[in-house]
Amino acid sequence: MSLYLGIDTSNYTTSVAVCGDEEINLRKIIDVKEGQRGIRQSDGVFLHIKELPRLFESLSIDMHDIKAVGVSARPRNQAGSYMPVFTAGESFARVIAKTLGVPLFKTSHQDGHIMAGITSCKAYELLNEDFTCVHLSGGTTEILSCRYKNGSFNPQIIGGTKDISAGQLLDRLGVALGMKFPCGKELDRLSLTAKASLNLKISHDKGFINFSGMETKLLNMVKEEDAEVLAKSALLLIGNSINAALSFLKPEKVLFVGGVCSNTILRDIFGAQDYKAYFASCELSSDNALGTAHIAKKLFEEVM
Numbered sequence: 001m002s003l004y005l006g007i008d009t010s011n012y013t014t015s016v017a018v019c020g021d022e023e024i025n026l027r028k029i030i031d032v033k034e035g036q037r038g039i040r041q042s043d044g045v046f047l048h049i050k051e052l053p054r055l056f057e058s059l060s061i062d063m064h065d066i067k068a069v070g071v072s073a074r075p076r077n078q079a080g081s082y083m084p085v086f087t088a089g090e091s092f093a094r095v096i097a098k099t100l101g102v103p104l105f106k107t108s109h110q111d112g113h114i115m116a117g118i119t120s121c122k123a124y125e126l127l128n129e130d131f132t133c134v135h136l137s138g139g140t141t142e143i144l145s146c147r148y149k150n151g152s153f154n155p156q157i158i159g160g161t162k163d164i165s166a167g168q169l170l171d172r173l174g175v176a177l178g179m180k181f182p183c184g185k186e187l188d189r190l191s192l193t194a195k196a197s198l199n200l201k202i203s204h205d206k207g208f209i210n211f212s213g214m215e216t217k218l219l220n221m222v223k224e225e226d227a228e229v230l231a232k233s234a235l236l237l238i239g240n241s242i243n244a245a246l247s248f249l250k251p252e253k254v255l256f257v258g259g260v261c262s263n264t265i266l267r268d269i270f271g272a273q274d275y276k277a278y279f280a281s282c283e284l285s286s287d288n289a290l291g292t293a294h295i296a297k298k299l300f301e302e303v304m
Helices: 041-057 085-099 111-122 125-126 166-176 184-190 212-220 226-248 264-270 290-303
Strands: 003-009 013-022 024-029 066-074 104-110 133-137 141-146 156-161 252-256 276-279
Touching: 003 041, 003 085, 003 111, 013 041, 013 290, 041 085, 041 156, 066 085, 066 111, 066 264, 066 290, 085 104, 085 166, 104 111, 104 290, 111 125, 111 156, 111 252, 111 276, 111 290, 125 156, 133 226, 141 226, 141 276, 156 166, 156 226, 166 184, 166 212, 166 226, 226 264, 264 276
Parallel strands: 003 066, 066 104, 133 252, 252 276
Antiparallel strands: 003 013, 013 024, 133 141, 141 156
16 A cells, blocks of 8 residues: 655644545544634744644554655745744654655645645646646635646646735624624625625735735624624635636636635625636645645655
């Protein structure tokens, strides 16, 4: 049996996964105290170090079957991209690879998201051609030009937000409405009960948009409007704004990844456009190590 181990330690999720002859994806979401909108990086590093051995021990596999280890060592595949939380996963991965005597492949958190999207929707043709990726998450709203080579999709930013991310907009609104962080799933559920929405619009500049002004407007309406109306309005705003940016860029194929892309309203909006839309599965839209494991598998097959 051949297995490939993936490890990812993002801001709010500790992840361990294997792919190959068997596929396992284990995740532990870091708890954020009620009323707060995040945690400090130092606390994140500590909690990842605490959770990684527990997740690893839960893997019911023969360690001798692992042929390579992959790890998200940085947020993006760009010079200077760094966040302390990823050092926890990298350190753990280095020890495992050394102990097993197998190669260690370092990748980025964003590349892992993209690979998880491709493998979960079986869009393997994207591994051999140029495509556009929309990455929407708690800290990222980027439109990317991608082309796979040597274990990376070499994503280049061609659009997205210039200020706060779509995930930040949703989480800040959700916390203001009394929800527990992260708020995406609860806002998704709530939005589907709304019978009306507000007509909110923002302009785009050659593929780029700004959400902070509309965040202020939404937060000022928390005591005036029903929560479900605000939830639906915020999601429609995000979906329509991203589509306006995409309309300028005119892509043919678009892969949607990141936790925010698991939202029902957004999937309906993006799936009804002229471009061909690909979606990561809802499970693998959120932070995970399975995409990282698949990158390790592909690199092992390419270079070993």
